[in-house]
Amino acid sequence: MPIRRLIAATASLAAVAAALTGCGIIGGQPADLQIYSARHYDLEGAFGEFTDETGISVEFITGDDAELLERLKAEGEDSPADVFMTVDAGNLWNAARQDELAAVDSAALNEAVPEDLRDPQGRWFGLAMRARTVTYNPGNVDPAEFDAVDTYAGLADPKWKGRLCMRDATSSYTQSLVASLIDLHGREKALEIAKGWVANEVQIMSNDVLLLEAIDAGTCDVGINNHYYLARTLEEKPDFKVDLYWASQQGAGTHVNISGAGLVAGSDNAGDAQRLIEWLATKGQNAFVDANHEFPVNPAAKPEPVIAGFGEFKRMPLNAEAYGDLNAEAVDLLAEAGYK
Known part of the structure; x- marks a missing residue:
């Protein structure tokens, strides 16, 4: 050498x-x-x-x-x-x-x-496999409010203004989700979705645990989480006031990694x-x-009992090449949208 x-x-x-x-x-x-x-x-x-x-x-x-x-x-x-x-x-x-x-x-x-x-x-x-899907406070949200076809895009609707919590732009969870949206919708539509989240005054959380706690406390009504963070919390706190909604079940399915x-x-x-x-x-x-x-x-x-209790769901097909190849574009898109 x-x-x-x-x-x-x-x-x-x-x-x-x-x-x-x-x-x-x-x-x-x-x-x-x-x-x-x-x-x-x-x-x-x-x-x-x-x-x-x-x-x-x-x-x-x-x-x-x-x-x-x-x-x-x-x-x-x-x-x-x-x-x-x-x-x-x-x-x-x-x-x-x-x-x-x-x-x-x-x-x-x-x-x-x-x-x-x-x-x-x-x-x-x-x-x-982990699913990144919608979580919400059942005291403040009727699940009928969610867009069952494209739930991630639906959170850009102005009705969620001031009610939305999500992870930071540096999180691999956020980046992979956005990469999947670019793969699914194209860059222009994915950028429109991210701008909608920002316009809804999304509150940015540094980890999923804090995000769930914010929903439970009523700081925000809805968020996007990896399912297992909720399962862990429910195992310790059965009265935790957060429910799970399987995203986009009438559309492409729930994002998984x-x-x-x-x-x-x-x-x-x-x-x-x-x-x-x-x-x-x-x-x-x-x-x-x-x-x-x-x-x-x-x-x-078979899934273990806690997550089996969340029910079956249709998952979005996973495109590993898109998650990897589009990661840099997802980072740029989030920056252009003003998403922190």
């Missing part, structure tokens, strides 16, 4: 390593599999079950998706990582586009994971890594998703 590239890679790796938030080991030392994970929810439980069942030990390092992807790139062929796990389909698409993930030919994964929730070339597979994983290109443990991903999508589905109240991607796995 030329000295300039070596210095740059070393500096990049050092910076990224310093930013990572933690690591853990399942199954003792040394671990058989190294997992780089941007998904922080209850890793120990699912990975522990996998180790108990298979005897394959797991070590995981956590960080955000950008940090971990940069670490993979900096480490190159010397990376110890076997599996890259991240949130947001656009992040999975981006890792595959940068050749950090290897193709997996697996009949088990192709059967377990719906076609739009996995890479056509087998480089990544969705493992957990995924957490997923792929086999790291150059893994020295490709067989065991594939076995882990297959286990998470099949026998280990509920171990992986239930504690965080996420929906299983595998149609054969």
Whole structure:
């Protein structure tokens, strides 16, 4: 490697390593599999079950998706990582586009994971699904007020002025939702929708928990949340005054996103890594998703009771390439709309 590239890679790796938030080991030392994970929810439980069942030990390092992807790139062929796990389909698409993930030919994964929730070339597979939909205060809102055909666009209606709370423009949740609206409607219509939210004096919240608390308190009447934040809150506070409305059921369906994983290109443990991903999508589905109240991607796995109580819904087909490729355009669109 030329000295300039070596210095740059070393500096990049050092910076990224310093930013990572933690690591853990399942199954003792040394671990058989190294997992780089941007998904922080209850890793120990699912990975522990996998180790108990298979005897394959797991070590995981956590960080955000950008940090971990940069670490993979900096480490190159010397990376110890076997599996890259991240949130947001656009992040999975981006890792595959940068050749950090290897193709997996697996009949088990192709059967377990719906076609739009996995890479056509087998480089990544969705493992957990979250829905980003409308939440509201039932004391202040009649669900009949919502536009059942295009609920996200319907929140730009002036009748919601001063009543709307949403996440900030820097949130990947907001960006992926807007990218999906660009993909669905085109840029001009998506910009009109975002401008409508701004015109309705949308109150911006820094996280979904605060957003739900604002709805419960009557600070705003309606918001957009990942479903599992409401499920967590209801589990702790059954009298919480927030209900869920499945968006756009008479139209394109409710926006969904995924957490997923792929086999790291150059893994020295490709067989065991594939076995882990297959286990998470099949026998280990509920171990992986239930504690965080996420929906299983595998149609054969049943949702846990709290989210099952939300009822069935039609989901918007997921376009990972659009979420990734249109992310920068979504950021620009939000800025042009004056959305903070």
